[in-house]
Amino acid sequence: MTGSGRLETLSSLKDSMAQADFELNLPTKTELKGRLFLNPEGIILTRDTVKALAEAGFDFPGLDNETLPPYVIYTNFMSEADMAMIKESFNNGSLMIAYEKSDEIKAFTETLLQIIPESCFSYSNGYAVLELKPSILTSAALINNLKANSEELAVKFTAIMEKPADMSEEEFSSTKNELITEFVESIDTIQITDLPEMELPFRIEEFKVSTKDQLIETSIHIKVDENGESFDLAYESSYKSGTDSLTGEVELLISADTSFAVMDFALQASSKNTAEQATANMTITGDIEDGDQPVSGVITVDCVCDYNYDKAITMPAVTDSNSIKIDLAQYQDVAEDNPGLELNANKIYVYVDGWEMYFEQAQPLIIEGRTMLPIRELAEQLGCAVEWLPPDTIILSDGVHEDMKLTIGAKSYQVGDESYPCDVPPQIINDHTYVPVRLIAEYFGFTTVEWDEASRSLTLMSD
Numbered sequence: 412m413t414g415s416g417r418l419e420t421l422s423s424l425k426d427s428m429a430q431a432d433f434e435l436n437l438p439t440k441t442e443l444k445g446r447l448f449l450n451p452e453g454i455i456l457t458r459d460t461v462k463a464l465a466e467a468g469f470d471f472p473g474l475d476n477e478t479l480p481p482y483v484i485y486t487n488f489m490s491e492a493d494m495a496m497i498k499e500s501f502n503n504g505s506l507m508i509a510y511e512k513s514d515e516i517k518a519f520t521e522t523l524l525q526i527i528p529e530s531c532f533s534y535s536n537g538y539a540v541l542e543l544k545p546s547i548l549t550s551a552a553l554i555n556n557l558k559a560n561s562e563e564l565a566v567k568f569t570a571i572m573e574k575p576a577d578m579s580e581e582e583f584s585s586t587k588n589e590l591i592t593e594f595v596e597s598i599d600t601i602q603i604t605d606l607p608e609m610e611l612p613f614r615i616e617e618f619k620v621s622t623k624d625q626l627i628e629t630s631i632h633i634k635v636d637e638n639g640e641s642f643d644l645a646y647e648s649s650y651k652s653g654t655d656s657l658t659g660e661v662e663l664l665i666s667a668d669t670s671f672a673v674m675d676f677a678l679q680a681s682s683k684n685t686a687e688q689a690t691a692n693m694t695i696t697g698d699i700e701d702g703d704q705p706v707s708g709v710i711t712v713d714c715v716c717d718y719n720y721d722k723a724i725t726m727p728a729v730t731d732s733n734s735i736k737i738d739l740a741q742y743q744d745v746a747e748d749n750p751g752l753e754l755n756a757n758k759i760y761v762y763v764d765g766w767e768m769y770f771e772q773a774q775p776l777i778i779e780g781r782t783m784l785p786i787r788e789l790a791e792q793l794g795c796a797v798e799w800l801p802p803d804t805i806i807l808s809d810g811v812h813e814d815m816k817l818t819i820g821a822k823s824y825q826v827g828d829e830s831y832p833c834d835v836p837p838q839i840i841n842d843h844t845y846v847p848v849r850l851i852a853e854y855f856g857f858t859t860v861e862w863d864e865a866s867r868s869l870t871l872m873s874d
Contacts, residue, residue, distance in 0.1 A: 421724045427451050430724045443467055448726055453486040453736075455729060482727060482734040512571050519567040526560050528552040538628075543618040554601055561598040565591040612637065625652040640669045656685045669765070673700040689716040760868040761848075763857075773843035775869070781835040782862060782869050783845040786817075795855075805837070805844060807854065815854050817846060824850060 416435040422428070428450045435443040445460030456464075458479045465471055471483075524541075531547060533540045547553055557564075569587040574580070616632035628649045635642040643666045650659040663678040680693040695710040759775040759782065761768045773785035790797045790807060798806040807815040813827035817837045823830050824837075831853075837846045852860045852871055859872035 421722055423724055428724055428726060430726070448724075450726065453484050454488055455727065455734075456483045456485070457481065457727075458483070480733055480735050482729050484729065484734055484736045486736060486738050512573075515567065515570040519564070519571055522560060522564050522567050526553065526556040526564065528556065538621040538623045541620045543615060545615045548615070557598055558601070561595045562591065565594040626650070640667075642667045642669070656683060658683045672766075674698070687718055689718075690714065758867065760866065762868060762870045764871070764873055773841070773845075775848075776840070776845060778838075778845070779835050782848045783835070783838075784848050784851060785843045786837070786846045786851075787844065789851060809855070812854060812856075815850070817850070819844070826854065 416433065418434075419432045421430045428448070430446070430448050432446045433443070443463050445463050446457050447460060448455040458481050461471060461479060461483055527541070527543070528547065528550065530552075531541055531543055533542065569590055572583075572587065574583040578586070612635065614634045614636070616634055617630050618632075619630045621628045626649070629647065631644070631646040633644045643664075645664040646662070648659065648661045650657065659682045661678070661680045663676075665674070665676040667674045674697070676695070676697040676699075678693065678695050680691065682689070682691040684690075691712070691714040693710075693712040693714075695712075696708070698705065698707040700706075759777070761770075761775055761784065768789065770785060770788050773788060775785070776783045786805065786807075787797050795807055795809040798808070800806060803819040805817040805819075807817070816825040818824070819839060820836050822834065822836045823832050825831070833847055833850060835847050837844060839845070848869060848871075849860060851857075855871075855873070857871045857873050859870065861870045861872075862868075863870070
């Protein structure tokens with residue numbers, strides 16, 4: 412399967428505005444074409460864009476595609492803190508941090524290089540070479556240098572940090588001081604006498620950086636072997652800067668043999684950047700075996716970006732008569748309509764046998780102290796069929812177990828002829844059906860269901 416696309420973006424840092432035009436030809440033979448705008452008020456979509464995205468399966472709550480006005484405006488599409496960060500990036504050019512902080516970055520890099528023992532540096536065939544041997548990370552020379560320069564290194568690292576838009580100067584200064592203190596204390600706890608017994612969770616097979624003129628070459632090879640499981644990462648890159656261009660080549664190889672998957676992955680990419688154009692070519696190949704379902708494939712991406720500094724944003728003249736305004740807060744803040752719902756600022760992560768699950772639309776929630784999952788998205792990812800029987804019944808079938816029958820608002824469910832209780836009933840929130848995660852765990856035979864508050868993660872294990 413192949414796909415192609417075109418994306419053209421325009422932005423005005425001064426006015427906090429942006430415009431994007433896109434054309435996509437997806438592997439599913441779906442064609443998408445549209446235009447959107449961003450201004451301080453929100454995101455503006457044209458009528459044709461909404462219709463095209465809706466036909467491709469995107470959900471637009473609060474809209475009737477048959478009576479759409481020319482423009483749809485979505486307000487409150489992100490938190491005030493996130494919006495403040497975007498505005499800050501527009502207003503003070505923090506996107507140029509690498510240039511603004513060039514002196515600080517240089518100072519940090521110089522201190523970091525001074526910590527590395529002299530034996531790691533050499534000069535060969537016209538190249539200045541930095542090579543870290545496998546034993547260097549637990550060497551007394553490195554630890555002594557790190558102890559002697561830990562505070563200076565931490566101070567220079569925090570000098571590179573950019574203050575978040577939603578943080579005061581006092582809070583930012585306090586945060587940096589805490590980072591410095593924690594780093595210095597962690598280094599001070601390392602004892603030279605402990606080095607012979609120190610075991611790292613990984614092994615460096617190769618770590619070499621070579622530079623000559625305007626050329627930088629990097630080779631990294633890291634292995635992990637523990638408890639009968641293995642992970643192997645090999646990375647090579649070459650970047651060369653000229654008077655008017657920067658070219659690069661990258662190769663990444665990853666292989667893993669673990670209890671939950673066997674994987675081989677390869678990425679090859681090349682790029683060239685000039686003041687007028689950026690090009691990139693990338694090929695990804697891979698094989699993965701997860702249980703009885705091996706998967707393999709090839710993804711090829713060819714990208715060409717032309718820079719045009721003469722174009723201007725054509726922000727539409729939006730009025731009350733030619734647009735509809737939708738406040739996304741009414742769909743995000745459902746606590747008032749759903750007593751007991753705990754809306755969390757942090758994302759809830761769900762892991763099934765070591766694999767993170769992704770939810771494109773409806774996200775996991777906590778209701779009355781119970782983790783609730785959107786049943787359709789989860790069931791589809793696990794290969795289970797979902798059938799809706801009006802007005803309020805859901806049938807789950809995986810082809811192995813007996814069918815599960817759920818009823819909206821009912822504190823019991825059925826598997827075959829047996830009925831089981833549940834303290835929080837299935838319910839519909841923003842057009843998505845949510846069920847307690849334990850129901851899914853029991854149906855699919857998971858023996859472990861663990862919630863970790865610190866990482867806000869839920870883990871399901873079948874063994």
